[in-house]
Amino acid sequence: MNAKLIISIVAAGAMLLAACGNNTKTDKDMNMLSFNEQQAAAMTVIACHEARGDQSSLAIAIGEGFDAGLTANQMKEALSQLYAYTGFPRSLNALGTLKKVMEQHGDVEMGAESSPLPSGYDALKQGTEVQTKLSGQPFNYDFCPAEDYYLKAHLFGDIFARDLLTHADRELVTVSALSGLEGVMPQLQAHVRGALNMGVTKEQLNGIVTSLRSHGMEAEALRCEAAIAAVDGQQMPAVSTSSWPLGQPNDAYAKYFTGQSYLALLDSGRNCTETANFRHPAGNKINGAAFVSVINF
Numbered sequence: 246m247n248a249k250l251i252i253s254i255v256a257a258g259a260m261l262l263a264a265c266g267n268n269t270k271t272d273k274d275m276n277m278l279s280f281n282e283q284q285a286a287a288m289t290v291i292a293c294h295e296a297r298g299d300q301s302s303l304a305i306a307i308g309e310g311f312d313a314g315l316t317a318n319q320m321k322e323a324l325s326q327l328y329a330y331t332g333f334p335r336s337l338n339a340l341g342t343l344k345k346v347m348e349q350h351g352d353v354e355m356g357a358e359s360s361p362l363p364s365g366y367d368a369l370k371q372g373t374e375v376q377t378k379l380s381g382q383p384f385n386y387d388f389c390p391a392e393d394y395y396l397k398a399h400l401f402g403d404i405f406a407r408d409l410l411t412h413a414d415r416e417l418v419t420v421s422a423l424s425g426l427e428g429v430m431p432q433l434q435a436h437v438r439g440a441l442n443m444g445v446t447k448e449q450l451n452g453i454v455t456s457l458r459s460h461g462m463e464a465e466a467l468r469c470e471a472a473i474a475a476v477d478g479q480q481m482p483a484v485s486t487s488s489w490p491l492g493q494p495n496d497a498y499a500k501y502f503t504g505q506s507y508l509a510l511l512d513s514g515r516n517c518t519e520t521a522n523f524r525h526p527a528g529n530k531i532n533g534a535a536f537v538s539v540i541n542f
Contacts, residue, residue, distance in 0.1 A: 275443075275444075277411060277413050278414055280414060283313040283314070285456075286452065286455075287309050287310040287313040287315055289421040290306040290460050291303065291307060291320060291324075292421035292422040293421045293425040295327050296327070296330070297425040297462075300338060303339055306460075307343055307346045311346075311353055316355060316357070317343070317355045317356060321340065321343060324336055325340065326410070326415060327339070327418065327422050329399075330422055330423060359407035367402075368399070368402030369394070369398040372402025372403070373397045376397055379439040379443055380438075380439065384396075413443045413445050416445055421453050421469075424453065424465045425465050437450065437472045450473055454470045454473070
């Protein structure tokens, strides 16, 4: 084989490797969860604790994430993304907790990293396309054009372009996190719709509720359950913003009230005494009188 032919072959190989290196396309379907069921459950709990700011519980959840087979880079990517939804302070605190857990565990699986973006990547154009698909229609926030640009170019353009997590993965993370926040039901419902549009199934969405509930986050599970019900056109279950548990519908004594009431057993005491939390909406009536407070008996 002459020298010119060898040089040509080497040059062709180098060009092929360069082309592969610059290609951001992967075999990953961006409209499907890349997590298995156990990993999705772990990521749900991690994202919700990030939003709640509960670092002790987050550290435990991160350990469970490693046990489920999540990689450090997957968790890092999710916690980094969440600054767009929960703010930099919570995101940075959560990343700090991840770092501490990694140091304690020692040998952890780092996993793959996101592919580099191609030269000339148009974040605004791509982000607008992603946002339109997620929303189910074009969305323009004309009231604040700067915010509209950040949403399109940065969140849905720069962040969603990172292919370590699929679009479906990112929406599962977002719904899980928003379930941990009070006062964001419109956004939570929007992202439930977005999750469905991005390939998350109803069963997988309900899995978020199951995971939160199994980890003792009843209020957060109820918020998620309410958002899913609203998007599905069903009656939203009551969501309590109090630290007291809402409990189950008080159907046994429904005839004594004009609206729905709830009863939660708090403690089964001794000497035949019990402590419970009783609640029903302001303006409902009991025995003909207005009754607007929470009673513990």
